[in-house]
Amino acid sequence: xxxxxxxxIFDDEEPLMxxxxxxxxxxxxxxxxxxxxxxxxIDPVIGVPRTWIAxxxxxxxxxxLSLGTLMMxxxxxxxxxxxxxxxxxxxxYMNMPAFIPISFECTVLCAAHGMAxxxxxxxxxxxxxxxxxxxxxxxxxxxxxVVETKPENKNDIESILKNGGASxxxxx
Amino acid sequence: MNNLNYTFTNKxxxxxxxxMAIGVITIIAGFAQPAPDGVNPDDYKHMxxxxxxxxxxxxxxxxxLLATFFMALQYAAEVAWSVAVKRVYExxxxxxxxxxxxxxxxxxxxxxxxxHLYIWMxxxxxxxxxxxxDELITHKQGYFAPAFFWTRTIAYLVIWTLFQRGFRKxxxxxxxxxxxxxxxxxxxxxxxxxxxxxxxxxxxxWDWMMSLDVHWFSTMYGWYAFAGMWISAMTxxxxxxxxxxxxxxxxxxxxxxxxxxxxxxxxxSFLWSYLWFCQFMLIWxxxxxxxxxxxxxxxxxxxxxxxxxxxxxxxxxxxxILLMSRDAKRNYYFLVIxxxxxxxxxxxxxxxxxxxxxxxxxxxxxxxxxxxxxxFVGLIIFVVHKSLAKAPLMVQKHPYLDESIHHHY
Numbered sequence: 001x002x003x004x005x006x007x008x009i010f011d012d013e014e015p016l017m018x019x020x021x022x023x024x025x026x027x028x029x030x031x032x033x034x035x036x037x038x039x040x041x042i043d044p045v046i047g048v049p050r051t052w053i054a055x056x057x058x059x060x061x062x063x064x065l066s067l068g069t070l071m072m073x074x075x076x077x078x079x080x081x082x083x084x085x086x087x088x089x090x091x092x093y094m095n096m097p098a099f100i101p102i103s104f105e106c107t108v109l110c111a112a113h114g115m116a117x118x119x120x121x122x123x124x125x126x127x128x129x130x131x132x133x134x135x136x137x138x139x140x141x142x143x144x145x146v147v148e149t150k151p152e153n154k155n156d157i158e159s160i161l162k163n164g165g166a167s168x169x170x171x172x
Numbered sequence: 173m174n175n176l177n178y179t180f181t182n183k184x185x186x187x188x189x190x191x192m193a194i195g196v197i198t199i200i201a202g203f204a205q206p207a208p209d210g211v212n213p214d215d216y217k218h219m220x221x222x223x224x225x226x227x228x229x230x231x232x233x234x235x236x237l238l239a240t241f242f243m244a245l246q247y248a249a250e251v252a253w254s255v256a257v258k259r260v261y262e263x264x265x266x267x268x269x270x271x272x273x274x275x276x277x278x279x280x281x282x283x284x285x286x287x288h289l290y291i292w293m294x295x296x297x298x299x300x301x302x303x304x305x306d307e308l309i310t311h312k313q314g315y316f317a318p319a320f321f322w323t324r325t326i327a328y329l330v331i332w333t334l335f336q337r338g339f340r341k342x343x344x345x346x347x348x349x350x351x352x353x354x355x356x357x358x359x360x361x362x363x364x365x366x367x368x369x370x371x372x373x374x375x376x377x378w379d380w381m382m383s384l385d386v387h388w389f390s391t392m393y394g395w396y397a398f399a400g401m402w403i404s405a406m407t408x409x410x411x412x413x414x415x416x417x418x419x420x421x422x423x424x425x426x427x428x429x430x431x432x433x434x435x436x437x438x439x440x441s442f443l444w445s446y447l448w449f450c451q452f453m454l455i456w457x458x459x460x461x462x463x464x465x466x467x468x469x470x471x472x473x474x475x476x477x478x479x480x481x482x483x484x485x486x487x488x489x490x491x492x493i494l495l496m497s498r499d500a501k502r503n504y505y506f507l508v509i510x511x512x513x514x515x516x517x518x519x520x521x522x523x524x525x526x527x528x529x530x531x532x533x534x535x536x537x538x539x540x541x542x543x544x545x546x547x548f549v550g551l552i553i554f555v556v557h558k559s560l561a562k563a564p565l566m567v568q569k570h571p572y573l574d575e576s577i578h579h580h581y
Contacts, residue, residue, distance in 0.1 A: 041580065054498070085457040097453045 003148050005031075007134060008161045009168040010143040013039045019164030020045045020145065028157060032146040034138040056118050057111045064110025068103050134172075178421055180561040188554040195547010198540060199225070208534045215288060222278070222287035223530040224541055228548040229278045230380065231522045233271030234401030235408050235552065239264035240336045241369055242405060247339070247362030253432055255576035256425050259565050260416065261409045262343055266559035267552050268336045272329040279325060279380065283318065289530050292316045292386045308387050316386075321379065328376045335365045343567065350569035373398040384529035388466045392451035397525070399444035403487070404518045406436045407511045412556060414504050414511075421565050424577045427502045432579075434501030441491035441514065448484065469528045474535065476528055483524055486517030519545060 010016040013035065020030050020042065030046040033039070042048075073092050076082045076099075081090040084098050092099070120126065138144045145166075149157055161169055202221030207213040239261050246254050246261075254261075282293050293316075296302040297309050314320070338361060346354045374394025382393045390396075410433040416422045417430075455463045470476045494510045495501060527535045567573060 058496075086459055097449075097456050100449065100453065 004151055004154055005172040006145075006147040006149065006154070006157060006161070007170040007172060008145045008147070008166040009135070009137070009170075010145065010165060011141075011167050012165075013037075013143055015165030016143045016145055017042060017045065019161055019166065022160050022164060023147065023157065026156070026160065028147065028149060028153065030145055031148045034133055034135070034144040034146075036139060036141060036143075039143075053115055053118065057115050060114030061107045061111035063114075064106045064108070065103055067110070068106025069099070071106075072099050072102055176564045176566060178416065178557070178560045178565050180557045184557060185554070188550040188557070191546050191550025192554065193547075193550075194543050195550060198543025198547060202540045202544070205540070211534065217287050219288065219531050220534070220536075221540060221544070222281070222289055223526050224544045225274075225278055226289060226380075226530075227519070227522050227526045227541075228544055229271070229274045230526075231401075231404065231519055232267065232548045232552050233275050234397075234522075235405045236265055236267030236269075236271045236336075237332060238398075238401045238405030239409060240268050240332065240339070240365070241373075241402070242409070243339055244335070244362040244365040244369070247358040248366055250359060250572075252572035252575040253429060253579040255567060255570050255572045256422070256429055256579065257409070257413050257433070258343070258567050258570065259560065259563060260412050260422075262340055262563075263556045263559035264405065264409050264412060265336050266340065267555045269333045270551065270555050272333050275380070276325070276329055283322070289526075290383060290386070292383060312386070316383070324375065324379060328372045331368060332372075335361065335368075344563055346570060347564065347568040352571055355571050373401075381525050384526060385466055385469075388463065390451055390455070390463070390466070392447055392454075396444070396447040396451055399440065399447050400518050400521055403437065403440040403444050404515060406433070406440050407514045407518075408552075408556075409433065410437055410507060411511045411515075412560075414508055416560075416565065417504070424566060426580065428579050428581055429576075430504070430507070431498070431501045434495060434507055437507075437511070437514065438491060438495040438501070441487060441495075444518075445484075445488035445492075448488075469532075470524060474528050474533045476524060476535070479520065479537075480524055483517055483520045486513055487521060490514075490517070 008019070010019070016033065016035075017039065020033070023030055024045055024047075033042060033046055043050075069092075076084070076095070077090060077092050084095045087094070089095060133139065134146070135142065135144050145161075147157055147161075158169060199221060202224065203218050205218070205220065207216035207219075243258075243261055243265055245251075246258070281287055282290050285293070288294065291297060291306070292309050292312065294304065296304040297306040298313055299305055309316075339358065342354050342358055342361075377394040377397035378389075381397055382389065410430075413422065413425060413430070413433060417425060452467065455467060458464075470480050490513050491510060494506070500506050500510075523537075523541070570576075
């Protein structure tokens with residue numbers, strides 16, 4: 001038999017949090033939570049893994065630094081050797097202090113844009129994408145928890161949610 | 173709550189006494205040293221040991237001073253998370269009166285012509301008939317006139333110390349009486365200190381450090397010196413917290429507090445690097461003789477190039493790479509290693525501010541430097557731990573205490 005999906009609506013984040021903890025201690029996984037604002041400390045409870053965005057940012061930053069260095073070396077040293085600050089050394093490392101601000105800017109540019117684009121793609125927030133929100137009230141003052149389960153566990157979960165303070169329970 | 177009162181064990185106490193004894197012996201032995209070859213002993217006047225005393229006097233006073241600044245910042249911004257480590261930065265700030273006294277004595281010795289670190293303290297440089305006459309310094313004579321210089325110096329030291337004593341006193345009172353009256357008073361006093369310190373942190377650095385290179389000036393210098401002292405203070409606070417954690421104290425300080433202190437260490441390292449580099453790059457780029465002399469002395473003239481780049485990389489690259497990840501800021505061993513690198517790096521940075529201007533080519537990183545520094549390390553550990561033992565390690569009735577205990581993210 002196919003799984004049932006339970007949508008439980010809460011009026012506050014605290015009952016949602018405690019219900020999620022109770023479900024977790026009973027070995028039931030919460031599939032997702034929709035909330036008007038970020039709920040502090042919910043990630044480990046509903047099993048959201050730690051984000052990789054920091055590692056991505058580091059890689060994008062290194063890429064930006066390399067591209068910036070390549071650009072400056074080509075423009076200022078290789079293609080058109082430039083006398084920087086009255087010091088005609090024409091070597092990249094000798095003119096390094098002048099290149100530091102641009103290296104920094106290129107690093108930040110690539111890291112910031114890379115992170116933003118990665119985030120949009122990963123969440124599929126592209127032009128024309130359909131909203132995944134099952135209930136528009138969660139953008140206002142309601143909190144929604146999605147639980148996917150086998151039909152035989154349905155009643156247990158419903159009682160946990162009801163006792164935990166869910167104001168509405170819907171089956172999809 | 174267990175372990176609320178820190179016991180300054182005899183073992184730790186004897187350790188600090190041993191370090192201080194090393195310091196005292198080194199300083200005495202340093203004064204017995206003859207002048208280096210080719211230097212007139214009458215001009216030299218034990219310059220090496222005096223310069224060392226200035227390096228350590230300034231560096232360690234800076235730790236106490238910037239702990240006071242951090243304390244004022246926490247009050248003025250009404251910070252909640254740091255309440256759990258409040259007693260620690262308070263204890264570190266208790267070194268300020270001691271450090272200020274030492275700084276005062278070093279400057280006084282200069283005024284009494286016991287040393288020649290500050291050439292502008294010699295009245296002969298203003299005398300046209302003297303062979304030591306220096307026209308450029310006469311332009312600054314008004315600023316360096318003894319009456320004005322000493323008014324400033326005493327005002328900084330006394331007012332800083334009064335603020336520090338006041339914060340400490342009110343903090344201990346708050347433990348007994350509770351309420352919010354003292355809390356609001358602290359916010360006002362903290363803001364007042366920040367305004368006073370915003371100005372005097374720069375001017376004190378000009379008066380005591382930049383004036384060693386009296387012909388040279390840089391508008392970045394005050395901030396650069398301030399950032400260097402701040403990172404040293406943050407590192408000292410973090411290392412003290414980790415020491416207490418390891419001894420089983422501060423059970424309410426959790427990984428999130430440690431992480432936040434680690435972030436401070438990371439961020440202020442960047443502040444220092446940014447200011448150091450701004451000063452360097454602008455002077456390097458424009459290449460004006462009267463400005464570039466500062467870096468010429470440090471890079472080419474007196475053989476400090478290796479030291480200068482070591483300092484920059486120790487204080488910039490190491491903290492940046494080693495503290496970048498979240499896990500690193502929560503790993504106690506890692507933080508201790510990086511903290512020690514930063515403290516040594518910033519001590520060397522102050523060494524690099526003082527030595528090229530004073531002993532010039534006759535610099536050594538030898539037993540005199542090591543011994544004097546160890547003596548001061550012993551002194552600051554002694555003062556800080558004595559203050560830690562005087563009051564409960566966790567404040568009792570701060571309005572944000574509960575919020576800080578539950579600090580978590």
